[in-house]
Amino acid sequence: MASAPKSTRAVSAATQLILDSGRTAPGASRRWTPEDREEELRFAVLERGQTPDTIRPAHYRLDELAKVIAREHGSTVVISDVHGQPQLLADTLGALGLMREGNRVGGGVTLVQIGDLLDGRGGEGDRACLEMACLFDLVVAGNHEAAIMGGGTFTGLPAPHMIPELGRGLDRLAWQGSLAASFVVGDILISHAGVHRRLFGHTDPRAASKAIESLWHEFLGSRSRTSAALFGVDGCRGGIELGGVLWLDWRNLLDNGPRSYRQIVGHSPRGSCESDYLGRFTLIDTAGARLGVAVITPDGRIRVGSSWVPRGWSRDELEKAAACPEPDDLELLG
Structure with missing residues (x-):
């Protein structure tokens, strides 16, 4: 995959104004206050909580992940679902x-974004995030991008013809090769929601990715959402299908994901990053208050984290509910 030319890796003055204004809510016409963030964080941690039969892997803070990135040349950094919040994205990339x-x-x-970079429910936040796509080597399409491009709709999302400028921008990214449906690093398949083994029976992640991209290009040519392997909605989300790459629920992936390679996904917001006990599946969607991050170093190790990682004993209900194990290599990071 070719990287974007260096000269394109900067946002415009208009987008910088949005970032400077602190407008981060999807379609924001106001600032998110610390109270807004606290409320969203409490909902993610206390209400969504942790998925049964998962673990919370050791979590790094963003400054710690920055040291890993600087030390491990050739790493791949994966950013979770942004949903049209440019300031949150800028703060995360800066950290x-x-x-x-x-x-x-x-x-x-x-640098890879795992899908739902845009939200689609309107406003300058989506437009700013679309422009910030130039900062990534690849944006992986999520169900929100696909819907904006004509692949159906869901509650609260306008019909595609209502947001044509977003659709045109995503089209340009797709035909430039900067918007795909999957990405592979070693034995790790990165997609928005994950691969169900009954829809993709491949034992090799590159073969699975090749099949996914073939379906994605068929969608780009037809704008028809007939492929259940992409668009199928499973029972965990009110559907009746197995769950496609854009819609598979995390709980379904844990039960039905292929065992022969690893996967990193977003799409299913939780109170922290999660994984199964064997580390085959990793979820990095930490909901709207902060972004989850995965760093894949050249040796294949996956480290996860976010901007808020409570450690140690605490009386605070929120911190206790969000506590994650401490990494084993912090001393080596300096």
Whole structure:
């Protein structure tokens, strides 16, 4: 996959104004206050909680992940669902050492966004995030991008013809090769929601990715959502199908994902990053208050984290509910 030219890796003055204004809610016409963030965080941690039969892997703070990225040349960094919040995205990339003054910085890194970069429910936040797609080596399509591009709709999302500028922008990314439905790093398949083994029976992630991209290009040519392997909605989300790559629920992936390779997914918001006990499946969607991040180093190790990682004993209900194990290599990071 070709990287975007260096000269394109910067946001426009208009988008920088949005970032400087602090408008981060989807379609924001107001600032998110600390109270808004606290409320969203409490809902994610206390209400969504942790999925049964999963673990919370050791979590790194963003400054710690920045040290890993700087030390491990050739790493791949995966950013979770953004949903049209440009300031949250800019803050996360800045803390990781990958964005400064509107420009992509940090060489030797492959930067991937895992889908739902846009929300689709309107406003300047979506437009700013669409422009910020230039900061990534690849954006993986989520169900929100597919819906904006004509692949159906769901509650609260306008019909595609109501948001044509977003659809046209996503079209440009797709035909430039910067918007795909999957990405592979070693034995790890990265997609928005994950692969169900009955829909993709491949034992190799590259073969699975090739099949996914074939279906994605068929969709780009037809704008028909007839492929259940992409668009199927499973019972966990009110559907009757097995669950496609854009819609498979995390709980379904845990039971039905292929066992011969690893996967990193978003799509199913939880109170923290999660994985199964064997580390085959990793979820990084930490809901709207903060972004989850996965860093894949050249040795194949996956480290996860976010901007808020409580550690140690606490009386605070929220911190106790969100506590994650401490990484085993913090001393080596300095």
